[in-house]
Amino acid sequence: MLRLDGVTKVFRTGVFGRATFTAVSDVTFHVEQGEIVSLIGESGSGKTTVGRMVLRLTRATEGAVTVDGRDVAELGRTDVRTYYGSVQGIFQDPFSSYNPVFKVDRVLGMIRANYLQGLSDADWKTKVRGSLEAVGLEQADVLGKYPHQLSGGQLQRLLIARALMLELRFLVADEIISMLDASTRIDVLNLLGDLKARGLGVLFVTHDLALGNYISDRTVILRRGRVVEMGATPKVFGSPAHPYTRMLLTSVPHLSAKWGEDEIEAPTPSSLEEAPDGPLQPIDDDHFVATRGER
């Protein structure tokens, strides 16, 4: 299980680093294998920072990110490599995720060089073919090409294939489809669903509620670095308790109902301003909401 316990991240800014900026504050939730948890927030909510902390690309200031009880920040050099053998990440911009100077095969090659050294050439080819098939890519279409020759959808799928070559247990997917065209988005998303069925745990970071609702089992709503509502997706989306969640849901443009016509009541600006963001309290089985409390 991947757990975050009271995780806080404070950045130092300004001259001589005197000013501070708290990106993430006291965030606690967990992700099990075989489930998809979506981390939903607008810009500035800290969701990408949370993803980066899980991937050890940045260190938590307080609190701990643990996988099966081991704090990821405390891992030594070789343990980090092992960690990346079971936890991987995929980012938002497919074209930025590939080094433009090399062919796309290299992202797979790096995995081979660092994790699958013992594999014979024949076994490697089989493994590559298998991973590509699992994500719906044709070998001839993608291997030997440069990143700019492929589409965003193909690039993202190749990254998923890369992650699959390892004995992956958790995947952090940070806005992985927001830069893809609508017609390819859903295929990549469905892929995540299939991987979940195979036992992968996914932290799906997004700002798009419709996607979160479609694919995730549980949802965590983040606002300004704090968790304001969390729980089973049907409950959070079906009966949103926090004003911020209600605001998000009423702002999403639908294809069948105009703004203002849906059943959810939009919060008033004042209730939004005064919305609580203290410790979480359960309001139902697997449904938590922030309450008033000390910061």
Added chain:
Amino acid sequence: MAAAGQQADLLATPEVALTGEGATGEGGAPRGARSELLHFAIRNPKLVIGLSVVLAFLTLAIVGPWLTDATPFEFGYPLGEPPSKEHWLGTTSPGQDVYAQFVYGLRSSFIVGALAAAVAAVLGMAIGFVSGYLGGVVDEVLSMLTNIVLVIPTLAVLIIVSAYLSVGSLFSEAMLIGLTSWPWAARAIRAQTFSLGSRDFVSLARLSGQGTVKVIVREIAPNMSSYLFLTFILLFGGSVLTAATLDFLGLGPSQVMSLGLMMNNAVSNAALQLGMWWWFIPPGVGITAIVGGLYVMNVGLDEVFNPRLRRT
């Protein structure tokens, strides 16, 4: 979030419409990009002119000495003669062949320029990359070091050091210049490394278990190759100029002919007042043309590498 829109805009332009979401995938990245670069390079006047000038003098530096039997320090020729058939650039007051001095001097300038630039480039890259990629305490220490060396008035230091150490060879002169001109290169490279290091493919390399050195060498440096090239050319130009200055002040190696030394001799022998233009004009023109040519070439190269500066 802004990045999402950025991508949509990028895809709307034809360059990416040819690739990205609507391509037939013709050509590979380096092959296609290289020929495109070459296409623009040939058509850029600054690059072509600058490069031609530098190459012309380089050719002269290599081939020139083969065309004469005279050596720069050899005495015995007619005193202070203007250019003639036997002495293409005339002779100096004490009777040395100016042409020989000039072409051997060109050789020295190129050698010192290249060597000093190489030293400064290596130092600048090492410190810039490490500082930019690792950040934190390492960056603070290295930046402090860079700033200190940057702030020191280089020429004053070089003058003092040269006076005390009596620079005997081109090699030591090049070393001295190289060891004092790396800071701005380090700062520039550090800044670029910062921005490249935040790109997703660098994060992905880290997630693939790549170590720091590998990441710098294989992910960051190749994506800065044009920038590194430009930096080297600027360092080259700067070193030639600094060496000429030192030589002119008489602080360079005295047993090796250089353009600056030529000018030093010309001035101390009152060549200007005596109207011996064949003695002081060639070295002046040589230095100006080489350094100027390199800088102009640099501006042209920047336009070639950076599509946004091009005026199609």
Added chain:
Amino acid sequence: MTLVVDNLRVYYRTLRGDVKALDGVTFDVADGEIMGIAGESGCGKTTLGKSLIRLDGRMRVVEGTVTLDGVRMPIEDDRAMNEYRFCDVSIVPQYAMSALNPIRKIGRMISELLSARGVSYDETFPELSRRLALVGLGDDVLERYPIELSGGMKQRVVMVLSTLLNPSLLIADELTSALDVSTQKAVAEMLVEFRDRGFVKSTIVITHDLSVLYQIADTILVMYAGKLVEKAPAAELTASPKHPYTQLLLGSLPEVGVRFEEKRLTGIPGRPPSLLNPPQGCRFRARCPLAFDKCAEEPPFTEVAPGRYAACWKAAA
């Protein structure tokens, strides 16, 4: 009729030949209409938006005319278009937030812009103040630098600025793509409000997001590979699309309420054709589940039902 576009063909010059980004587009926008242009990347919608105001030097108008309020717009000529920009045709670009000069106070920038148009800042000030108040900003915004404003505030400033001289046509290019969902709603509603108050006559909203268009547009135009494929009133298009591409596109959008376990949505396999050498016949043919022999001949964009246009042999049937 505010805007009439007739057989517009805009190509981009590149080293490898002409990219036929916009290949024969004809439509019109009525007074007071908000028309949404939807499509995926590479379909030509941004090229269309930019060509109406000629904002990109690389494009070449090969054929076609654009007429605004009965006046033919010189869209081939960058200089000539300058006369029309801002007062007759205005654009709110994609990164409006970055369109503000960081070293100018907002008020100063606006006065410079107005004086370049020969309009007095002092005379316009009361109206400017009114409009800023309308979008929820005070006059103090004029004394601030862009860096002091949030993304949403900057977006609103740019919108007020772009419509200050009451242009006949406003082009909003991917206005909401880079925004949070709450700001997106505010900005979209602002577009409608500006139209309702008469600040702009007609609006063209370019986006890939069909759901936003359903919320605010009167008519939606769908584009694919440089051509128009469907045009219909917004509600009718989303409820009963006639072109297979529109149908598949709508089918791939997850609405809040649809879950993976219950209904697995599918995308559209394949990729749009290259615009360097587009295929003959219907450009969607290779990916269309309904394709048959007649599709080798390009279907015309015609009225298949009252007020409904589509470029498909099956839709016409």
